[in-house]
Ligand code: NAD
């Protein structure tokens with residue numbers, strides 16, 4: 374018996390996960406997949422669940438798929454719990470993106486004000502899930518994909534009794550794939566030493582067949598066409614003098630910080646012309662679910678790759694497989710720092726290349742981040758910690774402070790004004806305030 378429970382099972386990403394489980398069945402012979410959702414997601418769950426069953430049937434594998442709204446039944450005796458839920462659905466995301474923009478502040482679901490509020494909505498739910506895990510499947514691994522993944526992992530590490538937690542993002546694997554494409558080589562030949570935080574991760578070195586090609590790859594960050602790496606962010610292209618001196622590979626989300634003004638202008642323009650990303654995704658999603666309903670479809674449709682989370686399954690399943698088999702290979706994950714990055718707390722979550730063992734990820738110590746990157750990373754970690762504490766305590770002043778110290782926020786009074794408006798807009802999902 375090998376059981377996975379997936380919370381937020383109605384997500385359009387579920388066929389990704391199922392594809393990964395099918396591909397890696399030999400190394401990870403899952404017997405039961407439980408997809409669980411809430412009432413509001415029931416229709417999506419049924420559609421995507423039926424597709425999952427067709428995919429598994431076509432592959433001829435003995436994996437039993439269960440669809441349920443009963444989280445306890447799904448968690449009972451699970452070996453792995455994966456989470457991919459969105460509290461408040463895309464409607465809430467739209468508010469996270471639009472409200473800050475009206476204050477001329479970046480509106481993004483995992484950074485700045487949007488990140489704070491997605492965290493405030495999500496953290497109480499994940500901590501509730503953690504309590505269920507303690508009761509129903511205390512030995513399970515929790516693989517969290519739910520954003521803001523760094524802040525959520527931080528909250529689980531600090532405020533729950535769950536130790537077996539790993540936060541996962543597709544950005545590092547997206548960068549690996551993107552670099553392989555840039556160099557026109559198979560991605561298995563690329564290795565990147567990642568360190569930093571979720572959506573604030575750097576590639577400290579990049580290897581092709583073990584030889585550093587970092588300088589060549591960093592140089593390409595001047596060209597946004599080549600180095601957007603994820604579908605949801607089109608970068609701007611860095612000044613060559615800046616990026617060479619920074620000397621490390623950045624991730625797409627760094628554009629919001631190092632290209633702050635340009636990205637803000639771009640967001641205003643996009644919001645006017647095509648809507649914010651939530652609105653674009655709403656359209657993509659309805660197209661996807663249209664496809665998913667086709668009873669002749671028994672594969673993951675390629676259109677899913679238009680979503681920002683491409684390669685998520687590859688990341689999730691290779692992680693689960695390596696934990697299960699004690700493979701000891703290296704993968705970038707969000708895990709407890711344990712001194713791996715000197716200038717961050719031992720007990721905080723970091724995103725870092727780690728050796729994946731049956732006892733979880735062992736982060737590979739880097740010493741410290743380059744001085745030019747260190748301060749921003751510390752500041753974002755402080756933002757995540759205050760946000761998580763505000764989410765747990767319902768302390769309003771702390772929520773304002775978290776936003777005020779965020780580098781994307783222009784002032785304390787603007788922070789308070791945004792918090793007030795967003796608290797009101799999201800109040801149905803913020804019972805702690
Ligand atoms: P989505 O809007 O489709 O939501 C997924 C499912 O979650 C829905 O079916 C919804 O009904 C369900 N849900 C909502 N509240 C729930 C709750 N309290 N308990 C259980 N289920 C609940 O979202 P999506 O676009 O599939 O994304 C899912 C999550 O994954 C989001 O948090 C998103 O930010 C995150 N994500 C993370 C990465 C990453 O790199 N870590 C990449 C892409 C998406």
Ligand code: G6P
Nearest residue numbers: 542543544603605650680681682
């Ligand atoms: C990836 C990120 C995710 C993010 C997603 C958004 O870049 O790693 O954490 O949530 O894309 O994708 P979407 O298609 O929903 O905009």
Ligand code: MN
Nearest residue numbers: 405437438439
């Ligand atoms: Mn069964």
Ligand code: MN
Nearest residue numbers: 522542543544
């Ligand atoms: Mn991510």
